[in-house]
Amino acid sequence: MESTAIAADARKRRTKPAIIDCDIHIPSVKEEMLAYLPRHYREQIDTFGMRLPSQGAMYLNGAKGGRMQEQQFPNDGKTSSILEHFRREHLDKYNIAHAILTGIGDYGINTTPDPDYAAALCRASNDYGIDHFVSQDPRVKSSIMIPKQDPLLAAQEIDRVGDHPGLVQVIVSNGAEKPYGNRFYYPIYEACVRHNLPFAVHVSMEGIGINHPPTGAGHVNHYIEYRMARTQIMMAHLASMIFEGVFVRFPELKFVMIEAGMLWVAPYMWRMDQDWKALRSQTPWVSEPPSEYVRRHVRFTSQPLELPPDNAMFEPMMNAIFADTNLLFASDYPHWDFDSPLKAFPKMSAERRERIFYANAAELYGLPSPAGQEASE
Template structure:
């Protein structure tokens, strides 16, 4: 398992801006959140911990060989803090080195899907304050996401309304493995609040739903877990389309993060095929499912597809739309994508502009 990010042999003097849609900041220690939690919630968190809805008591989506939650080995600060917790190292390794103009922060483990709904709300709000104070205030290129306790709908809506006036926040952040499929009407108030403030919904893979990532049981291997993200996201997006979410909120933008995008065309083809024969089951859909997919759903590049023939990658994006794909690095994870390789320099400048920054500028409040 190669967990050191490959260094580019050259750094092209690109004049094109770069927006990174997936950077993972980490707490140095739980005490980083203590200033933002009441004594009640701090004591609850430290005494009883989180109660994740998961099939295995000690189940974890990352291999034990990577104690930094799947991080690059060279991303560990010299003082032993977790990867992704050092602003200085993040600047040196990524923001400055790759010329990142805007980096969107996606905190992965804020407790937002915890079974204790009130603790979940407190931790989500604390993470939002922490993103502002510890990261954005010191490095304005880093933009926070509105972390919401997505199983606590009322608190999620309140958190969106609380944060939306601060234009530093650029999306509402969810994880993909929720208690119910994300198209279910239970979650619609979250989408309504996002639309009200012209905020996209960013959905990052992983999470704790108590449901296997596959529809055939719990995987035995980490490789399986990684490969199943595409099929899991297919089910998630199918739910959103078939439940009529995009008919109800036609301007809603959904960004799928860290799922790649090779699964998108086959999903569109399959949904259209079945819809043609069974559209009477979903009369609320006024158009073929693939049209909602192409209009309302955006994808990020990481982990970039690597077909044996480079033209296959171009064919994929041709179907999805060059205005629907955005660069993401996944810093500081072991399978980090370098923009030099994820957005090839032999593509036309128009295509590179779209993937590097133009699409993100239109989706997020940048």
């Protein structure tokens, strides 16, 4: 009976288009994750707590973590229960062929001035994610957390787990001490290239801990201001990656911008191209228009989706951001501003939908084609 039910469920899923969701947050079970830490760190946490600055303390309700009201995960202290809830409420419900977890650990790891502690937490988060999520369901993939405060330690962690087939990218927070084009980060990019892994930046931790304020004018008072500031910082990272010559030095590297929106990329490329023409003597290594580096090297996720007030503007803007090759669908499950795969986008062609909801991510992360996905079920 059970095998019959599983087969029927698989047939039901195949009636819907397969989706790769590129921004998923599943809560961890703290006690199970901390078991992967060395004993001396576990004892320190028992005595002094986690010692990680919190974004939630400034702008969000830390108790609820920004989750949708209807997404109340089981609280029985078992990761297996969380995974089962996730399968039922998201993977099966929307026919998610692959879900990319974007931070099993706390992004606060990227805010502490103690790089050895950050490295230990990243190692524990990555191993916990492999054992409790990735290895338990072939649809679940994850991202490698790294201690970006120390690029050499970060590169060691990438080399340690970078060849695991369930780990598909390296991830850091948007909040940073230096723009990501700075040569300080080169050991991280060298390790990414060694393992053919994209380098992903997820909005979070701007102005927290050792990271710089969320705007050039300083800190802000309200969460809505903070959300608006995130794109400013992502813009700075993107310009830094291009004009510091990261993509010239590392021509195989892919850069993924997660949860910063998408349509703003078009006018920002236009601005970079225009200024590059006048100022290219300052960065002679940038031999092509910045938009060309974006087209070849940069991918961005859809959530939170900005929609123009006039639907007639939508298609031209999608063309302007190279949506058919560079845009990845993301739901940001299970947060309050979750974008449903069924409702997020206006009507578009079947070909464009297939590229955004599946093919672009499959090509980036080396995942099966939709046809191959169905054949494997």
